[in-house]
Amino acid sequence: xxxxxxxxxxxxxxxxxxxxxxxxxxxxxxxxxxxxxxxxxxxxxxxxxxxxxxxxxxxxxxxxxxxxxxxxxxxxxxxxxxxxxxxxxxxxxxxxxxxxxxxxxxxxxxxxxxxxxxxxxxxxxxxxxxxxxxxxxxxxxxxxxxxxxxxxxxxxxxxxxxxxxxxxxxxxxxxxxxxxxxxxxxxxxxxxxxxxxxxxxxxxxxxxxxxxxxxxxxxxxxxxxxxxxxxxxxxxxxxxxxxxxxxxxxxxxxxxxxxxxxxxxxxxxxxxxxxxxxxxxxxxxxxxxxxxxxxxxxxxxxxxxxxxxxxxxxxxxxxxxxxxxxxxxxxxxxxxxxxxxxxxxxxxxxxxxxxxxxxxxxxxxxxxxxxxxxxxxxxxxxxxxxxxxxxxxxxxxxxxxxxxxxxxxxxxxxxxxxxxxxxxxxxxxxxxxxxxxxxxxxxxxxxxxxxxxxxxxxxxxxxxxxxxxxxxxxxxxxxxxxxxxxxxxxxxxxxxxxxxxxxxxxxxxxxxxxxxxxxxxxxxxxxxxxxxxxxxxxxxxxxxxxxxxxxxxxxxxxxxxxxxxxxxxxxxxxxxxxxxxxxxxxxxxxxxxxxxxxxxxxxxxxxxxxxxxxxxxxxxxxxxxxxxxxxxxxxxxxxxxxxxxxxxxxxxxxxxxxxxxxxxxxxxxxxxxxxxxxxxxxxxxxxxxxxxxxxxxxxxxxxxxxxxxxxxxxxxxxxxxxxxxxxxxxxxxxxxxxxxxxxxxxxxxxxxxxxxxxxxxxxxxxxxxxxxxxxxxxxxxxxxxxxxxxxxxxxxxxxxxxxxxxxxxxxxxxxxx
RNA sequence: GCUGGGGUGGCGAAACUGGCAAACGCAAGGGACUUAAAAUCCCUUGGGCGCAAGCCCUUGCGGGUUCGAUCCCCGCCCCCAGCACCA
Numbered sequence: 001x002x003x004x005x006x007x008x009x010x011x012x013x014x015x016x017x018x019x020x021x022x023x024x025x026x027x028x029x030x031x032x033x034x035x036x037x038x039x040x041x042x043x044x045x046x047x048x049x050x051x052x053x054x055x056x057x058x059x060x061x062x063x064x065x066x067x068x069x070x071x072x073x074x075x076x077x078x079x080x081x082x083x084x085x086x087x088x089x090x091x092x093x094x095x096x097x098x099x100x101x102x103x104x105x106x107x108x109x110x111x112x113x114x115x116x117x118x119x120x121x122x123x124x125x126x127x128x129x130x131x132x133x134x135x136x137x138x139x140x141x142x143x144x145x146x147x148x149x150x151x152x153x154x155x156x157x158x159x160x161x162x163x164x165x166x167x168x169x170x171x172x173x174x175x176x177x178x179x180x181x182x183x184x185x186x187x188x189x190x191x192x193x194x195x196x197x198x199x200x201x202x203x204x205x206x207x208x209x210x211x212x213x214x215x216x217x218x219x220x221x222x223x224x225x226x227x228x229x230x231x232x233x234x235x236x237x238x239x240x241x242x243x244x245x246x247x248x249x250x251x252x253x254x255x256x257x258x259x260x261x262x263x264x265x266x267x268x269x270x271x272x273x274x275x276x277x278x279x280x281x282x283x284x285x286x287x288x289x290x291x292x293x294x295x296x297x298x299x300x301x302x303x304x305x306x307x308x309x310x311x312x313x314x315x316x317x318x319x320x321x322x323x324x325x326x327x328x329x330x331x332x333x334x335x336x337x338x339x340x341x342x343x344x345x346x347x348x349x350x351x352x353x354x355x356x357x358x359x360x361x362x363x364x365x366x367x368x369x370x371x372x373x374x375x376x377x378x379x380x381x382x383x384x385x386x387x388x389x390x391x392x393x394x395x396x397x398x399x400x401x402x403x404x405x406x407x408x409x410x411x412x413x414x415x416x417x418x419x420x421x422x423x424x425x426x427x428x429x430x431x432x433x434x435x436x437x438x439x440x441x442x443x444x445x446x447x448x449x450x451x452x453x454x455x456x457x458x459x460x461x462x463x464x465x466x467x468x469x470x471x472x473x474x475x476x477x478x479x480x481x482x483x484x485x486x487x488x489x490x491x492x493x494x495x496x497x498x499x500x501x502x503x504x505x506x507x508x509x510x511x512x513x514x515x516x517x518x519x520x521x522x523x524x525x526x527x528x529x530x531x532x533x534x535x536x537x538x539x540x541x542x543x544x545x546x547x548x549x550x551x552x553x554x555x556x557x558x559x560x561x562x563x564x565x566x567x568x569x570x571x572x573x574x575x576x577x578x579x580x581x582x583x584x585x586x587x588x589x590x591x592x593x594x595x596x597x598x599x600x601x602x603x604x605x606x607x608x609x610x611x612x613x614x615x616x617x618x619x620x621x622x623x624x625x626x627x628x629x630x631x632x633x634x635x636x637x638x639x640x641x642x643x644x645x646x647x648x649x650x651x652x653x654x655x656x657x658x659x660x661x662x663x664x665x666x667x668x669x670x671x672x673x674x675x676x677x678x679x680x681x682x683x684x685x686x687x688x689x690x691x692x693x694x695x696x697x698x699x700x701x702x703x704x705x706x707x708x709x710x711x712x713x714x715x716x717x718x719x720x721x722x723x724x725x726x727x728x729x730x731x732x733x734x735x736x737x738x739x740x741x742x743x744x745x746x747x748x749x750x751x752x753x754x755x756x757x758x759x760x761x762x763x764x765x766x767x768x769x770x771x772x773x774x775x776x777x778x779x780x781x782x783x784x785x786x787x788x789x790x791x792x793x794x795x796x797x798x799x800x801x802x803x804x805x806x807x808x809x810x811x812x813x814x815x816x817x
Numbered sequence: 818g819c820u821g822g823g824g825u826g827g828c829g830a831a832a833c834u835g836g837c838a839a840a841c842g843c844a845a846g847g848g849a850c851u852u853a854a855a856a857u858c859c860c861u862u863g864g865g866c867g868c869a870a871g872c873c874c875u876u877g878c879g880g881g882u883u884c885g886a887u888c889c890c891c892g893c894c895c896c897c898a899g900c901a902c903c904a
Contacts, residue, residue: 223822230900252904253904254903266904338903546899549899583897590897590898619841620830622830625823627830628828630829632829633843635843639857686830686831687840689841693842694841761836761884790871804884814885
């Protein structure tokens, strides 16, 4: 069909090099942030620049986001698509330790490599606004941000448990603890208590929750909002006082209706009243249990086997409902950080309490009875899911439905001053302290007389000193403490000898505000520029992995809220639209270094070209679900591009004559424009590409090379294959970038076929199809069906019971036997 | 255990949230072109029965609702991801 002249062949390497150079030269990807019309902030989660470089999973995510940005640009927006590097953190630090290279040397090297790969991939990145969180010009403002929270009263210090590896003698992040042991050496982890900085994110729990349902502020993937809702974990319940020799013990419960069944009480081992309530006889056993708990470590305690352990501390408490004395125990399944750190145990109706009561032979009382049960029906297990339950063994509340007994009991307890309704959240305050080296030092100075003093703004950044021995050691404090000349400073307030905070902040603080900095990288006198922020935020589209559904996305929202309340930001929700992308799997498993199935993009780009690689990634499965990466898949999209290349070469040489032919393809053409546009809007990239392939096939089938259609094809291909489209656009005789042209419009009336092919079913089974004019009446279609022998064969001599006709869709004749 | 997402040809997948199951692509087979191979082009390709027109079966399994179910309901099984004693 097409004659192949060597100089007319599609050569991706040449085309891509040419256009990358031209984009650079013409500043194609650098929007005017102060004047551009219809601003559209197209954001993707910035990568951690690992030594291995980009892998195809990153390419998939970035390409999908880039396709969306390019599409928005073609629809007339000024699109800002920045890229940066999330380069601080334990990840980088551990890798640097492993290689024996200082992270300050390693990271810039990795960034150079990442930037090369990202450019090669053909992203529409505005590199004028690149940032790295490790750059003092960036973390100066991360430290400033900490001070904003400090001034707002949202930062505080308290003692908290950390994971401690006694072998490596270092603090571990929760994710470095695998099944209760250190991920590196396998030694069981212990818990230690250190003073740490926290942010009061729990103050915002209700707003963080409420905005999730506010469609005017947030249009997010449902999976992400659900994950956030669960993470915040709001529980409605009651706080109830149980009297004891050491004063009232408060418990939190979501099931006040079961209070008459509370036969014992359990305190967290760390509960402040434990010592007072311990009877002399039990002191030894209690001390032993507390030792064992501490040795377990915080993660081990939560993750380890679920076998419940505990000790009777000998003290007594009074159940306020029954007035009876009940024993008080401690057990590590009760957590100090949730509720009040104490529970009323209702073994009859709670699985954990039941297991505990059975093991330690504590009394079990039934206080709820389901249908057909009475107060005496024996319990073989905890009855937690009774349908239509009513109260039994519950004094004056007997017989009340469990569904409303809770409120009644809380009201009664409130009247007696023994309790009140209460809301609890699973969400904890955000611990931002890291006893590590590779992060922004927390800008606080401790003075013997002034206490903690924030570093004055003029002294920011507190530079992270370049030290060789950056490894954590057995002191349990950051390596920074070992550097006298850095550590010892005069107090900014009184000038007396003082010392710096030695913890660095969590990487999630770096990433909680980076979208603001992208807009403002050229200003070194402010964290962000208000005019720019007003113009470009909230972010129009944010695309990233759902592994950040809770931490990063929740912290970013929290930071925005605090700043909004201080009048420093015009919005409280930073991301107008968020979509979670899927993940690339290889041979049925998620790509990971440990499985050894990580694929790097370079070889594929070298062999097929970036455009084919991009097309393949977008075609292999739905963007929001991901898919399986297979080398063989690459040839399909490449063949498609080759054919489009030829079509462009032969444009105008193949013109259609014949009205019918023209009409047949015109409908397809309009349908394709509609499908591709909607596909891009919904991130259904795989079906959008399929639609383009269909149009190409249809055009080739009738030997059509209409210029208008070829033009549209090239424009619609541009988001996926940008260099290729630019080259084709130029070959079609245009002097400007294809991205400065307008997205094709379609005529809705022309997306509809003139005739409809109606499947004719008999009793639900398709027996034939009839051609009728579009919009034909039931009468016409039935008549046509009646003339069709392959239909009449099944209807002959039978009673027609019912006719189901869906216009232009289907006819179903229901006949008797 | 809980939450979310899945299970459709040899493979990746599609299907207007009830209306022709398998679009598009890969792989495979056959043919054309070629000295040959590659590339390209044309045809076939869910399974079964049949010379054939055609018929029967088929969306993880078992039930249900419906004229009609990949889609809705009930009960299971399996895979992936996240959370994990939250009272």
